[in-house]
Structures are given as structure tokens and as C-alpha cells.
Amino acid sequence: MFEPTQLQEVAEGKKAYEAAVEKVLTKGPERKANFTTGGGIPLKRTYTPEDVNGVDYAKDLGFPGVYPYTRGVQPTMYRGRFWTMRQYAGFATAEDSNKRYRYLLSQGTTGLSVAFDLPTQIGYDSDDPMAVGECGKVGVAIDSLADAEILFDGIPLDKVSTSMTINAPASILLAMYIAVAEKQGVPMNALAGTIQNDILKEYIARGTYIFPPKPSMRLITDIFDFCSRNIPKWNTISISGYHIREAGSTAIQEVAFTLADGIAYIEAAIKAGQDPNVFGKRLSFFFNAHNDFLEEVAKFRAARKVWAHIMKERFGVTNPSAQMLRFHTQTAGCTLTAQQAENNIVRVAIQTMAAVCGGTQSLHTNSLDEALALPTDKSVRIALRTQQIVAYESGITNVVDPLAGSYAIEALTKEIEEGALAYIKEIDDLGGMMAAIEKGYPQKHIQDAAYDYQKSIESEDRIIVGVNKFHIDEDMTERKLLKVDASVGENQIKKLREMKEKRDNVRVKTTLDAVREGAKGDANLMPLILDAVHAYATEGEICGVLREVFGEYKENVVL
Amino acid sequence: MDRKIRVVVAKPGLDGHDRGAKVIARAFRDAGMEVIYTGLRQTPEQIVNTAIQEDADAIGISILSGAHDYCFKTIINLLKEKHADDIIVFGGGVIPETDYPTLLGYGAGAIFGPGTPTSETIEWLEKAVAEKRAKEAK
Numbered sequence: 119m120f121e122p123t124q125l126q127e128v129a130e131g132k133k134a135y136e137a138a139v140e141k142v143l144t145k146g147p148e149r150k151a152n153f154t155t156g157g158g159i160p161l162k163r164t165y166t167p168e169d170v171n172g173v174d175y176a177k178d179l180g181f182p183g184v185y186p187y188t189r190g191v192q193p194t195m196y197r198g199r200f201w202t203m204r205q206y207a208g209f210a211t212a213e214d215s216n217k218r219y220r221y222l223l224s225q226g227t228t229g230l231s232v233a234f235d236l237p238t239q240i241g242y243d244s245d246d247p248m249a250v251g252e253c254g255k256v257g258v259a260i261d262s263l264a265d266a267e268i269l270f271d272g273i274p275l276d277k278v279s280t281s282m283t284i285n286a287p288a289s290i291l292l293a294m295y296i297a298v299a300e301k302q303g304v305p306m307n308a309l310a311g312t313i314q315n316d317i318l319k320e321y322i323a324r325g326t327y328i329f330p331p332k333p334s335m336r337l338i339t340d341i342f343d344f345c346s347r348n349i350p351k352w353n354t355i356s357i358s359g360y361h362i363r364e365a366g367s368t369a370i371q372e373v374a375f376t377l378a379d380g381i382a383y384i385e386a387a388i389k390a391g392q393d394p395n396v397f398g399k400r401l402s403f404f405f406n407a408h409n410d411f412l413e414e415v416a417k418f419r420a421a422r423k424v425w426a427h428i429m430k431e432r433f434g435v436t437n438p439s440a441q442m443l444r445f446h447t448q449t450a451g452c453t454l455t456a457q458q459a460e461n462n463i464v465r466v467a468i469q470t471m472a473a474v475c476g477g478t479q480s481l482h483t484n485s486l487d488e489a490l491a492l493p494t495d496k497s498v499r500i501a502l503r504t505q506q507i508v509a510y511e512s513g514i515t516n517v518v519d520p521l522a523g524s525y526a527i528e529a530l531t532k533e534i535e536e537g538a539l540a541y542i543k544e545i546d547d548l549g550g551m552m553a554a555i556e557k558g559y560p561q562k563h564i565q566d567a568a569y570d571y572q573k574s575i576e577s578e579d580r581i582i583v584g585v586n587k588f589h590i591d592e593d594m595t596e597r598k599l600l601k602v603d604a605s606v607g608e609n610q611i612k613k614l615r616e617m618k619e620k621r622d623n624v625r626v627k628t629t630l631d632a633v634r635e636g637a638k639g640d641a642n643l644m645p646l647i648l649d650a651v652h653a654y655a656t657e658g659e660i661c662g663v664l665r666e667v668f669g670e671y672k673e674n675v676v677l
Numbered sequence: 678m679d680r681k682i683r684v685v686v687a688k689p690g691l692d693g694h695d696r697g698a699k700v701i702a703r704a705f706r707d708a709g710m711e712v713i714y715t716g717l718r719q720t721p722e723q724i725v726n727t728a729i730q731e732d733a734d735a736i737g738i739s740i741l742s743g744a745h746d747y748c749f750k751t752i753i754n755l756l757k758e759k760h761a762d763d764i765i766v767f768g769g770g771v772i773p774e775t776d777y778p779t780l781l782g783y784g785a786g787a788i789f790g791p792g793t794p795t796s797e798t799i800e801w802l803e804k805a806v807a808e809k810r811a812k813e814a815k
Contacts, residue, residue, distance in 0.1 A: 236691035236742055240718075248720075251747030252691050325693015325717045365696050452696070456791040489791045491743070491773050565699050572700050576794045585792045594774040594790075602743060675716040677702060 119175055120167045128167050139163065156410030157368035158570075159533055165525030173528055178423070182477075182518045186426035188419050188531065189519040190477040191442040196515035200228075202480040203505050204281055206448065208233030208258035209492050210606045212268035215258040219273060221495060225502055229311075230273070231281040231482060233257035234291070239326040241287045241661030244610040253607035256492070257283075261610070262656045264617045266294035267301065276304040280311040281356070281446065281480075286328035288315035289337055289644055290660050293651040296349075312353035312402055312446070315341060318379040318551055319358050321671070322560045323365035328661060331552050333668035337643060338383060339390045342397040344644035353402040355383060356446060359421075362560070363406035364452045366568020369417045370534055372406060374541030375551075375560045377425055381542070382551040384433055394433045398440030407469035407476075408450045414469070415521055416530035418445070418476025424535055424542075446480040447473040454489045456594065458584035462486040463500060470508045475521050481505055491599040558676035565676065614656070621654040629653045630663050637667040682710040682806050685733045687724040688717050689752070692742035697770060701737065704795035705802075721751040729761050734806045735786075737798075738768035745772050746779065753784045763813065765805050769793065 120128070153161040162169070173179070180186060183193035192198065205227050208215045219230050234257040237249035243261045244253045253259050260266055270280075275298065284291045292313050296306050317334040320327040327334070338355065345354045359367075359376035367375065380401065387397055405421065407414050425443035429435040449469035454462045466483050473481050483501040485493030493501070509515055521527045541563075548554040555561070574580040581587045629650035636646040650660050686702040688695055695717060702714045713731050715724060728736050740748055749768065756762045762784070769789035772780070777788045786805055789798050 240691050242691075248691065248718075251744035252742060255743035256692075256741075320693070325695065326691075364694075366700075490771065565703075568696050568700055569703050572704070572795060576796060582792070586794075597773075599773050599775070604746075673716045673718075675714060677699060677706075677712075677714055 119170055119173055125167060125171065132166060132168070135164075155369070155413035155530070156408055157370055157413055159370070159413065159530065159537070165529050167525065169525050169529040170532075173532065178532075179522065179528075185430070185438065185441060186423045187442050188423040189522055191422070191444055191479070193518075195477060195518040196474070196509070197518065200509045200515065201474070201478050202229040202279065203227050203502060203509075204229035204231045204446065204480050204482055205498060205502055206231040206233050206283065206482045207498065208235075209256075209600070210254040210258065210602050211610060212258055212260065212265045216269055216271055216273070218495075222498070222502070223273070223278070225499055226506060227502060229279045229281060229480065232269070232283065234282070234284055235259045236326065238291075238657060239284060239286070241328045241657060241665070243656050243658030244607060244614055246658055249607075251607075253610050254602050259606070259610050260291070260294070260657065261614050262617060262654050263294050263297050263651050264613075264654060266291075266298050270295075270298050274304075275299045275302055276308045281314075282311070283314045285314050285317055285320050285324075285326055286334065287657055287661055288313045289341055289647050290651065290657050292341065292352075293644070293648040296648060297651050306349045307351075309349050310351040312356050313341070314358060314404070315355040316358045316379065316404075318382060318555065319361050319376075321555050322362060322375065322379075323564065324361040325673075327671045329664065329668040330671045331555070333637075333664075334671075335383075335386045335552075336390075339387045339392065340642045340644050342387050342400070343390070343392055344642055345400060346392070346396050350400075352400060354397065354400045356402045356404045357383065358404040360404045360406045360448050362564060363408065363450065365564050366452075366571055367564045368567050369408065369410070369413050370537035371541065371560075371563055371567060373417060373421045373424065373534060374538040374545075375564075376403065376405070377421065377428060377538065378542050378545045378551045378554070378560075380425070381428060381432070385550070388433070394429070394435050395437040395440050398429060398433075398435050399437065402479075403443055403445035405445050405447050405478075406450050407447050407473040409453050409465060409468060411468055411472050412526055412530060413534075414472035415475045416527055417534050418447075418473070418478065419519075419527070419531045420534035420538065421445070422477070423531070424538055444479045446482070447476075447478040448482040449473070449484045451484050451488055454484060454486070455582060455585050456489040457589060458592065459486050459489065459597070461584050462489070463504065466501060467504050467508070470504055471512070471514060474508055474514050477519060487597065487599060490594070490597065492602070494598060494600045556674065558674055561674075561676040617654060618656075625653040626650070626655045626659070630655055630659055633660060634663045634667060637664055682735070682802065683713070683731060683733045684710055684735045684737055684802065685713045685715065685724065685728045685731060686737045686739065687715045687719055687727075688739055689719050689721060689724055689748040690740065690742055690744045691718060692740060692744070693717055694741045695739070697741075698739035701739070701769070701795060701798060704799060708799045708803075710802075721748060721755055724752055725755040725759065725761070728756075728764050729759060733764060734809065735765035735767065735802060737802075738766065739770050740768060741771040743771075745770070745776065749780045749785055750783050763809060765802075765809060767798075767802070767805075769798070
């Protein structure tokens with residue numbers, strides 16, 4: 119990037135600088151002997167043109183909207199329009215959640231993001247013995263199309279895009295969404311949104327799996343195929359590093375394991391006879407935004423570049439929109455503290471700026487009380503306002519990829535790229551991500567990183583304001599928190615039983631039998647599941663049939 | 678102490694967030710305890726049975742799903758039914774402090790909120806087990 123004579127000047131200048139540093143150091147040491155990023159990448163005292171000397175502008179960076187997309191996926195980014203402000207929400211019943219969505223839309227969110235309760239995420243109806251105590255707690259309980267109709271009541275599905283955090287039973291919830299839209303008169307090809315549908319990270323980090331890997335991968339590739347034909351604007355998967363990071367990974371591991379999961383999905387779909395130039399356009403990603411601002415900005419840039427390379431070089435993808443890594447970001451829940459919870463507003467603001475400087479397409483900001491409970495109306499509003507302040511007031515959004523060319527950012531981008539590629543190579547050597555997961559490889563690396571992180575807090579090598587430094591005595595029982603009433607479960611069960619009495623149970627049986635037969639063969643399961651959903655078969659019933667055929671996954675515990 | 682402390686680290690219910698459970702399990706192990714980690718999706722019955730079979734001194738429950746009231750109550754009642762309520766029950770996770778008195782009222786020994794150093798939990802458990810064993814020796 120620089121002329122040899124310029125670099126010569128830098129080298130000479132650096133000698134003088136280092137002499138000055140030596141002199142300062144004789145008067146007193148720096149705060150620490152070694153500085154690293156949050157993820158442990160060693161940091162130099164300062165970065166100079168020498169650190170970016172290996173960077174080839176055209177090859178490594180290019181322009182925004184141009185391969186390898188290091189600088190962003192669109193030429194104009196937020197000068198055109200802001201990212202989608204999409205707050206993850208859902209609790210208690212479909213009615214309660216519908217009310218929260220309408221509130222969020224009235225306050226300026228531009229997309230919905232549905233949080234389902236754990237029974238729904240794991241394919242149990244609210245009256246299942248496994249669901250006791252869990253109904254409506256961390257998300258909304260959706261048992262059948264009847265609940266989905268209430269959930270989206272009065273929300274125009276042709277205008278709002280919806281993201282659904284649903285993985286193992288993604289086909290069923292997508293089918294319910296399609297069916298609700300039909301009732302609103304919206305055809306499927308007009309729908310926009312995302313289903314998470316990323317099962318590999320469930321085995322690695324999040325735990326809401328149902329079936330073993332092989333049939334799970336089939337459900338995913340069936341969705342790719344169905345959506346490519348019928349819902350062209352739908353993001354068929356959100357390959358998620360977020361949970362890998364929340365489980366304790368470093369930034370480099372987050373990029374590496376997420377992209378390695380992506381490779382596994384692409385290989386599975388190609389094996390099923392699909393074209394990566396087509397389904398590749400509808401792959402989306404989901405990353406975490408942690409506190410270490412510089413490292414996070416570099417992480418997003420590196421992830422885009424590595425993915426573009428993988429698509430082009432490894433899979434021969436020629437369609438530019440199938441080479442781009444588009445992503446949603448969520449600020450890091452695991453960085454929020456119960457102590458002096460108001461400080462979380464500041465953490466979220468820093469993380470928001472990192473996501474925006476890193477070029478995210480969509481963002482969820484966490485609420486200040488999330489280390490304690492689900493957010494209240496007020497706390498979620500502050501979280502949304504944080505995004506709006508960064509968007510409208512900070513000025514960051516007026517320049518595309520504003521931190522490009524910073525010696526430190528470019529050097530870190532390169533380091534994260536190289537670190538991620540080294541992990542991906544190891545995973546390839548193990549036989550790919552599915553084999554690596556079976557061997558506990560990503561799990562072990564993440565747990566080691568999580569344990570190191572905890573130890574660094576306890577040794578006070580890592581400072582968490584309000585926790586291991588600057589703490590105060592506070593009465594945390596005074597805080598106003600959202601409480602989900604215990605009667606939610608009982609009411610939901612009552613509603614479910616009434617619905618089952620009213621529906622055409624012969625039709626339910628016929629459609630469930632068809633799903634069972636389909637699962638035994640190799641037909642695309644999406645249309646069969648859609649029929650069952652139309653008949654008001656419940657999620658638990660459909661998953662039950664699939665469990666009969668596919669079996670259930672048993673966790674490989676790695677400590 | 679002659680016999681090492683045996684502790685079951687349990688993930689009840691459907692909650693898959695096991696970072697805290699795994700970190701505390703390793704911290705207990707590094708502190709010289711014998712740790713049995715249950716893995717995910719354990720019912721209260723399974724957790725209680727594991728603790729009895731393993732002759733555990735204590736059960737540490739990690740829960741972030743909001744189902745803590747049901748889980749603590751059921752586990753502690755089951756221990757009573759099986760005459761195994763000498764086993765200490767404690768826990769942590771995303772649990773609002775306003776709920777602590779209820780859980781302690783069921784018979785939980787302690788609840789550790791987010792941000793608790795592992796050393797604090799270890800010290801507490803060592804002391805609680807020492808007291809329990811002293812009582813049993815009488």
C-alpha cells in the first residue's frame with residue numbers, strides 16, 4: 119500500500135518513537151505487561167504502515183459492494199437506508215407477544231423477531247410433560263396455526279419482515295407463517311424474513327436440537343429447495359455465531375466455527391443436487407457484538423472476506439449475491455451485568471457502534487435488565503433508542519466502512535482472517551464440521567475459552583466495571599422486572615385442548631401419516647408439513663411423527 | 678476433609694445455556710471436588726436419582742429459563758420423599774433476586790447470581806459440606 123521510500127521513513131521514524139517509549143518506560147511501566155484484544159489477540163503499542171504492508175488494496179479490500187466485500191455488501195450502505203432494527207421479543211401467550219410487537223413497531227422497529235419458548239423450540243406442545251414449568255417463559259408458546267394466527271394478528275406480513283429464532287422445527291413454524299399470510303391474502307412469494315434453521319450450532323452451543331445430525335441436515339436442505347422455488351425473498355437459514363460466542367468462544371472462533379457450519383450446509387445442499395449460485399443468495403448470518411470495539415469491527419470485516427473467498431474459490435460460486443455475507447447482529451447478552459444494570463446501556467451502545475462500523479444488515483440491541491429477566495417495555499425502548507441514536511445522531515452512518523485504512527483495524531482484520539482460516543483447516547482435516555462436532559472439537563475449544571475468560575475476571579486481569587471493580591452496595595430487589603404469570607401454562611393447555619376438539623381430526627391423522635411416510639422416503643417434507651399445519655396438527659404432533667422416524671439426538675457431553 | 682466433596686452439577690428442564698454449568702463444573706474440579714455433570718434436559722427425577730446413586734453431597738442447579746421456581750421446588754420435594762434431603766441444593770443462573778427468598782424457603786442452601794466469582798461458590802460449598810458432615814458424624 120505504501121512506496122518503499124515511505125516505508126523507509128516509517129522505519130526510521132519508528133526507531134525514534136521507540137527510543138521515546140523507552141524513556142517514558144524508565145519513569146514507570148505501562149498499565150499491563152501484555153495487552154490483548156478481548157479474544158486474546160496480542161496487541162502492539164501502536165500500528166503503523168508497516169503493519170498493513172502485506173495488505174493488497176484491490177485483493178484484500180476492494181470497494182464496498184465489490185468482491186471480496188471486506189468493506190461491506192452494498193455500495194452505499196447506510197447512506198441508502200439504515201439497517202433493519204429488529205428487536206428479539208416474545209413471551210407468555212400469542213396475545214401478549216402480539217401486543218409487544220405492535221408496541222415495538224409503533225416505536226420504530228422495522229422488523230419483527232420472534233422468540234419462542236423452549237417447548238416450542240424443542241418440538242413439545244404446551245401440555246407435554248417435558249414442558250412443565252417452561253411454557254411462555256423465555257419466549258412465546260406456539261402449539262398450532264391457531265396460536266400463529268393470534269401472534270401475527272393485525273401485522274401486515276407483506277410489509278413487515280419477520281425473523282424467527284427456530285431451529286430444529288423450523289419447517290413447521292415456517293409453514294405456520296405461510297399459512298397465516300395466506301389467510302391475510304398475502305402469497306408466499308411476497309414474504310420476506312428469516313428462519314434461524316441452524317442446527318449445527320445447536321449441537322455445539324445452544325442445545326435446542328431434536329433429531330440426529332443427518333435427518334436435521336435433510337430438513338434444512340428441504341427448506342433451501344422449497345424456498346428457492348416458492349419464497350425467493352426468504353432467508354432460509356441464519357448461520358449463527360451468536361450462540362457460539364455466548365457460550366464463551368473468542369472472536370476468531372466465532373468466525374471460524376460459524377463459517378465452518380456454513381460450509382457443511384453448502385456441502386449438504388450440493389449433495390442434495392442444489393445449485394449454490396441459487397440457494398447461496400438466501401444464506402444469512404448472525405453474529406455477536408462484544409465489548410472490544412476494535413476487534414469486533416475487524417471481525418465483521420474479516421468474516422465477510424473469508425466467506426466471499428469460500429464461496430468463490432471453494433464452491434465456484436459466480437453469482438455475486440451468493441458470495442456476499444449478509445448478517446444480523448445482536449449485542450452480547452453475556453457481557454451484561456446484574457450489578458449496576460444501568461451501565462449495560464453503555465455497553466450496548468459501544469457494541470451497537472461496533473456492529474454499525476462493521477457493516478451489519480440488521481441489529482438487535484439487548485435491554486439493560488437482561489442479566490436478570492426478560493426486558494420490560496421501558497428497557498426494550500431504551501435499547502431500541504440506542505440504535506436510533508447511533509443511526510440518526512452519531513454520524514457513523516454517513517460514511518461507508520469508516521474505519522477502513524486504520525492501521526490497527528486492517529492489521530486485526532488480517533489476523534482474524536488468518537486465525538479463522540487455521541481453525542477451518544483443522545476442521546477440514548477432521549472430516550468437516552459434522553465430524554468435528556461428534557469429536558467434541560468446537561465444544562472443547564469454546565469451553566476452554568469460556569473458562570479462561572472466567573479466570574481472567576477472577577484474577578482481575580479483565581476488568582468488568584461494577585463487578586470486579588467499582589462495585590457498590592445496591593438493593594436489587596427494588597428493580598421492576600417482567601414477570602410471566604404461572605397461569606400462562608394452564609391457559610395455554612386449556613386453549614390447546616379446545617382447539618383439538620374443534621378441528622377435523624380425521625384430516626389431522628391423514629396429513630400426519632403423510633408426513634411420516636414422507637420422512638421415511640426422500641420427498642421434500644415442506645409441502646407435507648404445510649398440509650398438516652393447515653389441518654391444525656400441532657407442532658408436538660408433527661415433531662412426534664418425525665421423532666418416530668428420525669429418532670432423537672443424545673448430547674455428547676464434553677467437559 | 679477425608680472424602681472429596683461430590684457434587685452433581687445439573688441442567689434441569691429444556692434450557693440449553695450450559696456455559697455457566699460447565700464453567701462452575703470445571704472450577705469445582707480444579708478445587709479438588711468430584712464433579713458429576715448431568716448434561717442437558719434433565720427432569721427433576723433424573724437429577725435426584727443421579728445425586729442419590731452417586732452418593733453426592735450436593736446438587737448445584739444451573740438455570741436460565743425462568744423455570745427455577747418449579748425446578749427447585751420439585752427437586753427439593755423429591756429429595757424429601759426419598760429421604761435424601763441431607764443432600765445440599767444450591768443454584769445459580771438468571772434468577773431475579775426477588776425470587777431468592779422463595780427458593781431458600783423451599784430449602785435451597787444458596788443462590789448465586791450472575792457475576793459471582795467461582796471462588797465464592799467453592800468456599801460456600803466447602804463450608805456447607807463440612808457442616809453437613811459434622812452433623813452426620815454426631
